Amino acid sequence: MDQMGKTPMEWILKVEDLKVYFNTLGGVVKAVDGVSFNVKKEELFGLVGESGCGKSTTAFSIMRLLDDTSILYGKILLGDKELVKFSKRQMRRLWGNKLYMIFQDPMTSLNPVMRVKDQIAEIFRRKEGRALKVNDIIEKGCNLLEQVEIPDSVRVLNQYPHQLSGGMKQRVMIAMGLATNPDLLLLDEPTTALDSTVQFKIVELLLGLKKKYRMSQIIITHDFGVAAKLCDRIAVMYAGKIVEQGKYVTLLHEPAHPYTKGLFKCIITKDQEKDYLETMKGYLPSLYELPSGCYFADRCPVVLPICRNEMPVLVEVGSEHFVACHLFRS
Amino acid sequence: MLSPFIEIVNLNKHYPLSLGIIDRFAGDVKTIKALNGINLNIFKGETLGLVGESGCGKSTLGRIVMGIETPTEGFVKVEGKRIDELKSKHEIKAIRKRIQMVFQNPASTLDPRMTLHQVLSEPFSIHYNLTRNELDKRIEGLLEKVGLHYGDRKKLSGEFSDGQKQRIALIRALSLEPEFIVADEPVSALDVSVQAQILNLMKQLQKEMHLTMLFISHDLKIVRFLSDRIAVIYLGKIVELGSTEVIFKNPCHPYTQGLLSSILDIDPGLTNHQFRIKADVPLSQLNIPEGCVFQMKCYSTNDRCKKESPELRELTRGHSVACFES
Numbered sequence: 001m002d003q004m005g006k007t008p009m010e011w012i013l014k015v016e017d018l019k020v021y022f023n024t025l026g027g028v029v030k031a032v033d034g035v036s037f038n039v040k041k042e043e044l045f046g047l048v049g050e051s052g053c054g055k056s057t058t059a060f061s062i063m064r065l066l067d068d069t070s071i072l073y074g075k076i077l078l079g080d081k082e083l084v085k086f087s088k089r090q091m092r093r094l095w096g097n098k099l100y101m102i103f104q105d106p107m108t109s110l111n112p113v114m115r116v117k118d119q120i121a122e123i124f125r126r127k128e129g130r131a132l133k134v135n136d137i138i139e140k141g142c143n144l145l146e147q148v149e150i151p152d153s154v155r156v157l158n159q160y161p162h163q164l165s166g167g168m169k170q171r172v173m174i175a176m177g178l179a180t181n182p183d184l185l186l187l188d189e190p191t192t193a194l195d196s197t198v199q200f201k202i203v204e205l206l207l208g209l210k211k212k213y214r215m216s217q218i219i220i221t222h223d224f225g226v227a228a229k230l231c232d233r234i235a236v237m238y239a240g241k242i243v244e245q246g247k248y249v250t251l252l253h254e255p256a257h258p259y260t261k262g263l264f265k266c267i268i269t270k271d272q273e274k275d276y277l278e279t280m281k282g283y284l285p286s287l288y289e290l291p292s293g294c295y296f297a298d299r300c301p302v303v304l305p306i307c308r309n310e311m312p313v314l315v316e317v318g319s320e321h322f323v324a325c326h327l328f329r330s
Numbered sequence: 331m332l333s334p335f336i337e338i339v340n341l342n343k344h345y346p347l348s349l350g351i352i353d354r355f356a357g358d359v360k361t362i363k364a365l366n367g368i369n370l371n372i373f374k375g376e377t378l379g380l381v382g383e384s385g386c387g388k389s390t391l392g393r394i395v396m397g398i399e400t401p402t403e404g405f406v407k408v409e410g411k412r413i414d415e416l417k418s419k420h421e422i423k424a425i426r427k428r429i430q431m432v433f434q435n436p437a438s439t440l441d442p443r444m445t446l447h448q449v450l451s452e453p454f455s456i457h458y459n460l461t462r463n464e465l466d467k468r469i470e471g472l473l474e475k476v477g478l479h480y481g482d483r484k485k486l487s488g489e490f491s492d493g494q495k496q497r498i499a500l501i502r503a504l505s506l507e508p509e510f511i512v513a514d515e516p517v518s519a520l521d522v523s524v525q526a527q528i529l530n531l532m533k534q535l536q537k538e539m540h541l542t543m544l545f546i547s548h549d550l551k552i553v554r555f556l557s558d559r560i561a562v563i564y565l566g567k568i569v570e571l572g573s574t575e576v577i578f579k580n581p582c583h584p585y586t587q588g589l590l591s592s593i594l595d596i597d598p599g600l601t602n603h604q605f606r607i608k609a610d611v612p613l614s615q616l617n618i619p620e621g622c623v624f625q626m627k628c629y630s631t632n633d634r635c636k637k638e639s640p641e642l643r644e645l646t647r648g649h650s651v652a653c654f655e656s
Binding site: 050051195196197199200203222223224225226228229248249252262263264266267268269270275276277278279280283284286 | 383384491521525529555589591594597598
């Protein structure tokens with residue numbers, strides 16, 4: 001049980017049995033189906049998986065950014081706040097304050113007709129409830145941009161987003177995230193749209209800021225290289241479910257779920273000299289026609305008869321290490 | 331000495347940027363210099379990997395080799411014949427059969443309303459005159475090659491998953507048994523588990539069909555898997571060219587070194603910590619600096635780099651670098 005009041009909570013976000021269903025013409029799509037995890041204070045938690053596994057949908061539902069075609073079940077607790085029950089108006093008070101999200105594409109997440117300084121000023125205005133003086137904005141803005149290693153910060157403050165490179169824009173987004181000083185920072189594929197040299201720099205920056213600001217963060221990525229650098233713990237998702245969860249190094253060295261094992265194997269590494277890559281057979285299942293039983297059964301190399309009939313549940317197999325697979329039934 | 335299959339000679343591609351009407355009258359028309367003085371040979375049977383970041387001109391080069399775009403200066407030769415000098419329709423059609431292309435996004439290169447059978451029979455109906463039986467037989471053979479079911483041929487191409495679509499795009503390109511294909515980021519849009527499948531398939535087909543290939547990608551790891559030689563391109567110039575082994579073991583251009591050190595390893599202990607590129611300097615083909623193209627991001631520039639542009643020169647046999655320092 002939680003010990004609210006007695007000792008400070010050790011987690012900042014708790015997601016319990018979250019389900020996100022979409023009503024579509026082709027039927028109900030269970031984009032996220034019974035996901036539970038928590039994010040500890042000062043921890044960087046990774047949601048990892050291939051496209052369509054529900055990792056972004058999970059983040060969007062924590063932010064409550066999904067529209068009315070979706071149905072949310074379960075609990076999302078941010079401290080003592082139950083976000084699933086929050087109205088749009090209540091959520092608006094949290095956005096850019098307790099919750100902040102950085103999106104994949106920095107080109108579209110900054111307002112193209114506002115100067116950088118005005119966008120930063122907006123954050124302070126929302127946070128403090130009053131407009132800042134121009135001098136204060138420049139001073140605070142410069143400070144922030146220096147935190148994210150933008151040189152020549154005064155000039156950048158007066159520029160429009162289209163005058164900045166992709167990496168710079170993502171840095172501005174991160175700087176605005178720092179200004180809000182949120183309880184929880186969500187990063188949705190923050191480096192995917194960037195070139196590899198820029199990606200490297202942004203990852204380094206995030207790593208530095210993690211040590212300095214001790215913010216709790218959720219990072220969504222399909223790139224295990226990024227997860228390796230940044231994440232303390234990760235959850236691997238497959239077709240809307242978490243199949244394995246644990247410390248990154250545990251999953252890297254002792255993956256338990258056949259899907260995690262397969263994923264790590266088919267990643268091309270820097271020192272790849274082999275003539276043949278390990279592969280997983282088959283494709284990701286369509287969310288419209290999910291098989292009964294374990295969703296991974298069709299692709300699994302060690303499938304059991306029970307896998308075809310019964311959906312495995314997450315069981316603990318080590319310290320903070322959970323797996324949803326019939327091979328690990330207690 | 332082997333003669334190259336594809337010969338790219340002194341290729342320039344400049345796109346005029348249309349500005350306002352006043353600029354045009356003043357004669358102040360800027361150009362985007364996508365490619366500057368590219369010389370490159372691709373030999374029969376080899377795979378040449380072309381690596382670079384977005385906007386460096388690598389796709390433009392691929393498209394020019396295919397004849398989709400025409401170069402501003404320079405030319406491309408296929409087996410000694412300049413493709414821009416081909417006049418008769420017959421000759422152009424014959425060359426099209428021999429060189430084919432695979433694109434990045436399989437979803438947008440297949441007509442979603444055509445069935446798999448229609449997609450695959452189109453190349454045959456253009457270039458051959460086959461009977462129905464012969465066509466069916468060919469298609470069956472092709473599908474088998476990439477692990478798709480013959481029974482799926484009636485499905486619309488929009489019904490397939492991304493990985494399957496890329497397989498279809500791949501066999502469509504290979505259906506006429508071309509000698510040369512340009513593959514422009516063929517796996518970038520795919521998930522990791524599917525990426526590995528497609529790469530294995532490409533490697534297998536490459537061996538079976540003795541393909542010559544220009545493989546374009548931004549990802550050095552992927553290029554390494556398929557390529558015999560690698561050309562690293564930066565702002566429209568080739569900065570380093572060498573065998574895959576040399577590029578990985580002994581990279582000489584600071585940009586290549588930077589690209590290699592930016593690869594994030596899945597083992598957190600293994601990522602290189604010596605990263606030597608000034609990232610985030612906004613670069614643009616509109617105002618390429620005088621002298622070396624890489625000077626803005628380089629940590630070891632000297633006065634010479636600002637004035638002169640280094641040419642590719644051979645360090646060891648088959649390994650060329652465009653840098654004064656190496």
